[in-house]
Amino acid sequence: MYSxxxxxxxxxxxxxxxPRDAGELPAVLEVCRDARVPLTMRGGGTSIAxxxxxxxxxxxxxxxxxxxxxxxxxxxxxxxEPGIVQERLHRVAAAHGLRFGPxxxxxxxxxxxxxxxxxxxxSRALGYxxxxxxxxxxxxxxxxxxxxxxxxxxxxxxxxxxxxxDRLRGLxxxxxxxxxxxxxxxxxxxxxxxxEHLLPENGFDVARALTGSEGTLALTLxxxxxxxxxxxxxxxxxxxxxxxxxxxxxxxxxxxxGPVACEGLDSRITGxxxxxxxxxxxxxxxxxxxxMLVELAGPRIEELRVTARRIVKESGCLDSMPVEDMxxxxxxxxxxxxxxxxxxxxxxxxxxHAGWEDSAVPPERLGPYLRELEALLxxxxxxxxxxxxxxxxxxxxxxxxxxxxxxxxxxxxxxxxEAATLAARHGGTMSGEHGDGRARGELLPHMYSAEALALCxxxxxxxxxxDLLNPGIIVRPAPVDADLRPATTVALTRGLALAxxxxxxxLSRAVHRCTGIGKCRADxxxxxxxMCPSYLATREEKDSTRGRARVLQEVVSGNLxxxxxxxQALHDVxxxxxxxxxxxxxxxxxxxxxxxxxxxxxxxxxxKVRPRAHYALGWLPRWTRLAAKAPPAIxxxxxxxxxxxxxxxxxxxxxxxxxxxxxxxxxxxxxRWFASHPSPEGRNGDVVLxxxxxxxxxSPEVGRATVRxxxxxxYRVTVTERPVCxxxxxxxxxxxxxxxxxxxxxxxALLPHVRRGARVVGMEPSCTGVLxxxxxxxxxxxxxxxxxxxxxxxxxxxELLDETDDWTPPDLSAVTGIAQPHCHHHAVMGxxxxxxxxxxxxxxxxxxxNCCGLAGNxxxxxGHHDVSVAVAEQNLLPAVRETGPDGVVLADGFSxxxxxxxxxxxxxxxxxxxxxxxxxxxxxEDQTPFE
Numbered sequence: 011m012y013s014x015x016x017x018x019x020x021x022x023x024x025x026x027x028x029p030r031d032a033g034e035l036p037a038v039l040e041v042c043r044d045a046r047v048p049l050t051m052r053g054g055g056t057s058i059a060x061x062x063x064x065x066x067x068x069x070x071x072x073x074x075x076x077x078x079x080x081x082x083x084x085x086x087x088x089x090x091e092p093g094i095v096q097e098r099l100h101r102v103a104a105a106h107g108l109r110f111g112p113x114x115x116x117x118x119x120x121x122x123x124x125x126x127x128x129x130x131x132x133s134r135a136l137g138y139x140x141x142x143x144x145x146x147x148x149x150x151x152x153x154x155x156x157x158x159x160x161x162x163x164x165x166x167x168x169x170x171x172x173x174x175x176d177r178l179r180g181l182x183x184x185x186x187x188x189x190x191x192x193x194x195x196x197x198x199x200x201x202x203x204x205x206e207h208l209l210p211e212n213g214f215d216v217a218r219a220l221t222g223s224e225g226t227l228a229l230t231l232x233x234x235x236x237x238x239x240x241x242x243x244x245x246x247x248x249x250x251x252x253x254x255x256x257x258x259x260x261x262x263x264x265x266x267x268g269p270v271a272c273e274g275l276d277s278r279i280t281g282x283x284x285x286x287x288x289x290x291x292x293x294x295x296x297x298x299x300x301x302m303l304v305e306l307a308g309p310r311i312e313e314l315r316v317t318a319r320r321i322v323k324e325s326g327c328l329d330s331m332p333v334e335d336m337x338x339x340x341x342x343x344x345x346x347x348x349x350x351x352x353x354x355x356x357x358x359x360x361x362x363h364a365g366w367e368d369s370a371v372p373p374e375r376l377g378p379y380l381r382e383l384e385a386l387l388x389x390x391x392x393x394x395x396x397x398x399x400x401x402x403x404x405x406x407x408x409x410x411x412x413x414x415x416x417x418x419x420x421x422x423x424x425x426x427x428e429a430a431t432l433a434a435r436h437g438g439t440m441s442g443e444h445g446d447g448r449a450r451g452e453l454l455p456h457m458y459s460a461e462a463l464a465l466c467x468x469x470x471x472x473x474x475x476x477d478l479l480n481p482g483i484i485v486r487p488a489p490v491d492a493d494l495r496p497a498t499t500v501a502l503t504r505g506l507a508l509a510x511x512x513x514x515x516x517l518s519r520a521v522h523r524c525t526g527i528g529k530c531r532a533d534x535x536x537x538x539x540x541m542c543p544s545y546l547a548t549r550e551e552k553d554s555t556r557g558r559a560r561v562l563q564e565v566v567s568g569n570l571x572x573x574x575x576x577x578q579a580l581h582d583v584x585x586x587x588x589x590x591x592x593x594x595x596x597x598x599x600x601x602x603x604x605x606x607x608x609x610x611x612x613x614x615x616x617x618k619v620r621p622r623a624h625y626a627l628g629w630l631p632r633w634t635r636l637a638a639k640a641p642p643a644i645x646x647x648x649x650x651x652x653x654x655x656x657x658x659x660x661x662x663x664x665x666x667x668x669x670x671x672x673x674x675x676x677x678x679x680x681x682r683w684f685a686s687h688p689s690p691e692g693r694n695g696d697v698v699l700x701x702x703x704x705x706x707x708x709s710p711e712v713g714r715a716t717v718r719x720x721x722x723x724x725y726r727v728t729v730t731e732r733p734v735c736x737x738x739x740x741x742x743x744x745x746x747x748x749x750x751x752x753x754x755x756x757x758x759a760l761l762p763h764v765r766r767g768a769r770v771v772g773m774e775p776s777c778t779g780v781l782x783x784x785x786x787x788x789x790x791x792x793x794x795x796x797x798x799x800x801x802x803x804x805x806x807x808x809e810l811l812d813e814t815d816d817w818t819p820p821d822l823s824a825v826t827g828i829a830q831p832h833c834h835h836h837a838v839m840g841x842x843x844x845x846x847x848x849x850x851x852x853x854x855x856x857x858x859x860n861c862c863g864l865a866g867n868x869x870x871x872x873g874h875h876d877v878s879v880a881v882a883e884q885n886l887l888p889a890v891r892e893t894g895p896d897g898v899v900l901a902d903g904f905s906x907x908x909x910x911x912x913x914x915x916x917x918x919x920x921x922x923x924x925x926x927x928x929x930x931x932x933x934x935e936d937q938t939p940f941e
Contacts, residue, residue: 739867
């Protein structure tokens with residue numbers, strides 16, 4: 011997991027250390043010095059240049075060394091430990107109206123230590139400066155083991171008299187002309203060491219000079235950083251141009267108006283967003299194929315409007331759009347911030363890689379540079395989508411280097427060499443914010459003279475004479491084509507249970523979608539996200555989507571040997587995966603860990619004895635079907651489940667945690683009730699209700715409420731002649747042969763209804779998700795075509811009601827509470843139609859992010875209980891407590907309602923139940939739940 015970051019490189023470490031506090035860092039260094047073993051610091055592991063991997067000891071400070079030590083609101087500063095994630099710092103500082111100015115797109119998982127290491131910038135560096143412009147002091151230990159307190163740090167003393175600093179001062183004094191002419195020539199010159207801060211006129215600021223040194227000179231124990239106050243008003247101006255290069259030409263005319271951000275993107279990125287997330291994910295944009303997002307900030311909105319009009323006039327744009335609605339602005343920024351993930355695949359499905367990721371040129375050279383860069387790509391037969399921080403002249407691009415070919419590494423080296431020459435010719439830098447790392451260190455001679463590089467080496471020797479700290483980075487760099495990770499990728503297409511249609515039937519391509527950008531390590535739940543619930547509960551890399559993907563990459567690449575699929579390493583990373591499927595929608599690169607876990611379990615246990623829970627819970631629909639055939643047996647089963655004497659035995663035999671209460675069977679199944687329910691002819695045609703096993707056997711009241719709402723909306727409700735199952739429990743336990751059989755029977759049973767014009771409505775979100783997505787992945791040939799036809803006709807209740815023009819929802823204006831969307835609902839269908847229906851009906855219902863923690867069989871299985879509860883405590887349970895006893899708790903998923911009942915003592919309500927409860931009175935049926 012720690013052998014890779016977000017770059018192309020793979021360097022397995024010998025030891026990973028997760029120190030409990032900053033005081034352990036000098037001790038770790040002392041061990042490394044004694045053993046002469048390299049040491050590499052790591053924060054969020056989002057380095058795109060390979061500066062967070064190393065062959066010796068890798069120190070992960072993100073788990074524990076992550077405190078905000080002090081906030082000084084009067085001075086506008088914060089004292090922090092290196093492992094603090096920027097977004098967490100923002101949450102702490104928000105009470106004082108403060109935030110850290112530079113904001114890279116990875117700020118939800120990037121640590122301040124990593125940002126200091128790379129001199130991170132982000133979109134708003136134009137207004138707030140780079141990280142180095144905001145570092146006021148550092149508490150560090152040099153590679154020689156010397157503690158230095160530099161700048162505004164508790165215990166800091168005078169620099170004079172310190173041998174290392176005196177030597178450093180002498181070096182700079184001997185090379186003043188060299189430093190003044192080659193270093194710090196423009197704002198985004200991040201490559202190499204930032205020696206300009208050591209000039210006498212800059213106050214010999216060693217703390218700022220260490221910022222951007224990529225952990226090659228010293229270990230950061232604490233940092234004092236400048237904070238900024240949020241402006242009272244923001245305004246976004248979107249400018250449209252014929253091309254992105256034309257947009258870049260306009261940058262010099264815009265900069266005099268003082269924007270805090272000036273970002274460029276084009277239609278290739280927005281096209282990817284529409285394709286992956288639907289048309290609604292891209293707000294309306296001005297006319298053009300290239301756009302610039304120009305953000306203004308200040309105390310008064312009237313002044314910003316005046317400035318915006320001037321910018322539009324001077325920009326030469328084809329069209330423009332001012333945006334004052336921050337929700338709309340956030341949607342536009344989200345496209346830009348997910349750029350590195352969105353362009354990780356080319357339009358024809360090839361993997362696109364970092365490498366030439368963040369070059370920068372002076373802004374006045376940006377337009378010509380972009381045109382020549384795109385021509386260079388074409389000349390090498392490569393494809394990439396440039397975008398980036400146009401106001402700073404910084405360009406991001408992911409490129410489809412052909413690493414699958416024998417000459418792939420040679421093509422990679424050849425392109426990088428010519429690209430470096432091009433950037434240098436325009437007065438630019440190899441790196442504009444991510445650092446040089448392993449990807450660009452060898453290219454530094456293109457922009458620095460031999461004398462300048464020798465000076466950097468001399469500085470390295472002052473701080474780290476034994477070359478132990480992150481060796482091979484900046485000074486004496488490793489070759490750019492050494493230790494390339496994609497070189498080990500092999501095709502894996504034979505014997506797969508799932509189709510992996512989006513990856514050409516190749517599981518290797520699927521798991522290598524993960525580029526390591528680490529969004530799964532962020533708390534995405536505030537915006538209604540789901541990924542990755544187990545990581546949020548444990549904060550361990552192995553429980554992140556990225557950690558799991560990395561181990562799967564090792565398996566499919568053969569690095570874990572012939573028994574990779576049965577290895578303990580793979581079991582360890584997949585064990586706490588809830589199969590929530592949140593990554594399928596929340597991960598910008600499209601990882602679907604639920605499917606990969608199902609495939610892995612299928613391979614591990616095929617034709618072998620499985621864990622008991624796979625038979626008890628994985629075959630649950632089979633047991634419910636048997637119980638339904640003998641109604642008297644239901645009373646016996648329920649009595650056994652309630653028996654204090656028998657429950658431990660039942661729990662053991664089923665592989666269930668003894669603390670869990672298994673749900674009781676309903677005395678009358680939904681299908682038995684429906685058999686005697688005459689559904690009237692409907693003015694809007696037929697609906698075939700997909701009767702899942704959970705609704706049928708455990709929650710028939712949900713089915714009855716759904717029927718009532720559909721009939722009220724003008725539909726005649728039917729069901730399949732025989733009971734069918736989508737196979738979700740077989741999928742989640744990796745029994746994919748059985749899942750395929752059940753999915754085939756389900757789509758074949760639904761097809762005649764669909765061909766007669768009926769819509770399929772699912773009540774249980776996970777089962778609806780199978781019909782919409784997984785069934786096609788399970789099936790082959792004609793059955794796959796049938797699954798596509800059924801998927802196109804399948805709707806959630808909210809989706810169908812949204813399409814029903816003559817239906818008006820009941821008045822829900824008196825309804826307040828929360829909604830816990832099922833993870834598969836969020837990931838496969840999306841919850842936007844449900845939210846819109848509730849708003850339309852007047853309900854005040856807030857959405858809860860994250861998973862409920864039960865996730866089907868996961869939270870019930872022995873060994874998962876504590877994590878299941880911890881996941882629920884992240885968002886759901888606190889939200890329920892705040893809601894109070896009178897608030898509604900919407901939960902369409904059976905597992906979500908089970909978790910609520912068991913952990914919160916609350917009965918969750920399906921959307922159908924809420925709507926049915928507020929429909930005009932109907933004496934035909936009692937709509938109260940079964941006892």
